[in-house]
Amino acid sequence: MKNVSRxxxxxxxxxxxxxxxxxxxxxxxxxxxxxxTRAQVKADLVEWRAAGYDPLDWIDYPANAQxxxxxxxxxxxxxxxxxxxx
Numbered sequence: 001m002k003n004v005s006r007x008x009x010x011x012x013x014x015x016x017x018x019x020x021x022x023x024x025x026x027x028x029x030x031x032x033x034x035x036x037t038r039a040q041v042k043a044d045l046v047e048w049r050a051a052g053y054d055p056l057d058w059i060d061y062p063a064n065a066q067x068x069x070x071x072x073x074x075x076x077x078x079x080x081x082x083x084x085x086x
Contacts, residue, residue: 047072047075048068048069048072051067051068051069051071051072051075052064052067052068052071053065053067053068053069
């Protein structure tokens with residue numbers, strides 16, 4: 001009987017911890033002030049490089065970064081608009 005109650009308690013604890021972890025993951029993308037994970041930073045860099053940003057181009061640095069930032073912002077706005085309409 002004690003083993004059954006321990007298994008039930010363990011299953012309940014696992015369900016609660018999984019649901020709280022899922023809730024934290026859902027809340028994370030909506031908070032822009034939240035710290036980013038390493039994977040999110042790497043994904044941002046890939047997105048910026050796809051927009052034409054070259055971190056080694058220090059001669060054209062401000063213009064290069066600003067242009068890539070506008071492209072990334074436009075792409076994200078377009079994706080957000082597509083997500084809302086679907």
